[in-house]
Amino acid sequence: MSRLFPAPLLSVALFVLWLLLNLSVSPGNLLLGAVLGILAPILMAPLRPQHAHVRRPWAIAKLIGRVGLDVIHSNLLVARGVLRAGSTPPRSAFVHIPLDLRDAHGLAALSMITTVVPGTVWSELALDRSVLLLHVFDLEDEKAFIEHFKHTYERPLREIFE
Amino acid sequence: MNEAIVLPFWLELLVSTLLLLGSLFALIGAIGLVRLKDFFQRMHPPALASTIGAWCVAAASILYFSVLKQSPVLHAWLIPILLSITVPVTTLLLARAALFRKRTSGEHVPEEVSSGRDRGN
Amino acid sequence: MSGLLAYAVLASLFIFAIAMGLALIRVFRGPSAQDRVLALDYLYILGMLMMLVLGIRYASDTYFEGALLIALFGFVGSFALAKFLLRGEVIE
Numbered sequence: 001m002s003r004l005f006p007a008p009l010l011s012v013a014l015f016v017l018w019l020l021l022n023l024s025v026s027p028g029n030l031l032l033g034a035v036l037g038i039l040a041p042i043l044m045a046p047l048r049p050q051h052a053h054v055r056r057p058w059a060i061a062k063l064i065g066r067v068g069l070d071v072i073h074s075n076l077l078v079a080r081g082v083l084r085a086g087s088t089p090p091r092s093a094f095v096h097i098p099l100d101l102r103d104a105h106g107l108a109a110l111s112m113i114t115t116v117v118p119g120t121v122w123s124e125l126a127l128d129r130s131v132l133l134l135h136v137f138d139l140e141d142e143k144a145f146i147e148h149f150k151h152t153y154e155r156p157l158r159e160i161f162e
Numbered sequence: 163m164n165e166a167i168v169l170p171f172w173l174e175l176l177v178s179t180l181l182l183l184g185s186l187f188a189l190i191g192a193i194g195l196v197r198l199k200d201f202f203q204r205m206h207p208p209a210l211a212s213t214i215g216a217w218c219v220a221a222a223s224i225l226y227f228s229v230l231k232q233s234p235v236l237h238a239w240l241i242p243i244l245l246s247i248t249v250p251v252t253t254l255l256l257a258r259a260a261l262f263r264k265r266t267s268g269e270h271v272p273e274e275v276s277s278g279r280d281r282g283n
Numbered sequence: 284m285s286g287l288l289a290y291a292v293l294a295s296l297f298i299f300a301i302a303m304g305l306a307l308i309r310v311f312r313g314p315s316a317q318d319r320v321l322a323l324d325y326l327y328i329l330g331m332l333m334m335l336v337l338g339i340r341y342a343s344d345t346y347f348e349g350a351l352l353i354a355l356f357g358f359v360g361s362f363a364l365a366k367f368l369l370r371g372e373v374i375e
Contacts, residue, residue: 020237023344075214078206079187082194092203094272115250118209121202122250123257124274133272135257137206169288178291181336185295185302188329192302195309195325201318204309208325211302211332219335223347226339238335241350245328248358252324252365259368260317 007045009054011037056160063156067113070152074119081138090138094123097132097146101154106161113153173229177222184218187211201260205253212249216242292340299333320364327357 018033019025054060081090101107107129114122114134124133139145187210194207220238227235264271306329309322331353338346 017240020240023235023237071213075187075210078194078210079190082190082197082207085194085197089199090203092200094202096272111254112246112250115253116209116213116246118206118213121205121257122254123202123261135202135205137203171287174288174291177339178288181291181295181339182298184332185298185336188332189298189302189305191325192305192329195322196305201315201321204318204321208321208328211325211328215332216328219332223335223339227342227344230342235344237347241331241335241354244351244354248354249328252358252361255362255365255369256317256320256324259365260315262369263315263317 007041010041014040054160059156059159063153063160066152066156067117070117074117078118078137091140092135092137093139093142095134095136095139095142095145097134097149099130099132099154100150101158101162102129103158103161106157109161110153110157169226169229173225177226180218180222180225184215184222187218188215191215202257205257205260209249209253212245213242216245289340292336295336296333296340299329299336303329303333317365317368320361320368323364324357324361327353327361331357 015033015037018036019029022029099107101110107125111122111125114120119137121135122132123135126132134149136145191207191210194210195204198204198207220242223238224234224236227238261271265274303326306322306325310319310326313319331350334346334350334353338344338350
């Protein structure tokens with residue numbers, strides 16, 4: 001079973017992607033999508049050095065919802081900051097964040113989240129993955145920001161990936 | 163194209179609002195790109211178009227085509243998903259390139275984060 | 284398509300065009316190479332969103348494929364440029 005489906009989630013995602021791209025659920029497309037979903041992960045298996053172990057689907061759903069809300073919220077904040085940049089320049093700063101998350105996939109997800117949310121850009125990660133350099137668009141309180149960051153993003157990712 | 167289908171007014175209003183919202187956010191992002199003073203500040207506004215701008219336009223497209231064809235047409239949703247995967251990659255690489263170039267030219271940016279230092283606690 | 288939606292589509296295309304013009308200002312003004320790459324990256328995202336809006340204007344699915352192509356090529360282009368800035372070589 002695990003030889004046939006080395007990455008079941010990837011197979012399902014490819015299958016759905018194929019159907020969405022073709023906009024039909026005709027038998028031919030279902031078959032082609034299934035072939036793609038089964039063959040592509042098998043062919044790609046030698047290229048992937050390590051497998052992700054994803055747990056707790058509920059935590060994932062909660063995290064995605066949280067990120068969606070944060071994106072909308074920080075979009076409005078950044079838009080306001082841009083429009084007011086003439087009178088009150090944004091207090092941009094680099095922040096060093098000590099990390100407890102070590103899993104490579106978790107860190108990849110974290111970098112995706114920080115970059116997708118406007119207002120924070122992932123800039124650099126120490127080689128031993130212990131410190132993260134983050135650029136923040138409008139920083140009010142460094143301590144509170146680090147606390148918020150670790151609580152809302154890092155902790156759920158640790159639950160999911162570790 | 164099917165001329166017989168007349169779109170209800172609420173749908174036109176919704177699609178129009180979403181389109182205008184998306185384009186306004188994209189415009190604010192461009193204004194930020196021009197107005198802000200520092201390169202690292204300028205890295206933030208483009209995220210407006212790639213997140214909420216793309217969401218609004220994709221939602222408008224999905225709504226419009228779903229009613230026009232009288233069946234769910236969801237493929238426009240692929241665009242925001244694709245963007246949320248590809249944009250972080252380029253942004254990350256660009257941030258690292260900017261840090262690298264500014265360090266070599268001696269501008270004031272943080273030192274390279276190394277293990278053990280800057281641990282904080 | 285009736286009046287309201289047609290005007291909204293035109294207006295949003297117009298706003299996207301202004302945004303592209305502003306991004307072009309940043310491309311030409313620089314000052315550093317990474318600024319130009321960032322603005323080019325923004326240009327392709329705007330172009331892709333414009334394709335989606337055009338798809339609504341002409342009620343055609345074909346524009347979606349165009350948007351997808353722009354997304355893929357834009358990504359590869361920006362990635363190669365950023366990589367070049369980082370090391371001075373695209374392929375190592």
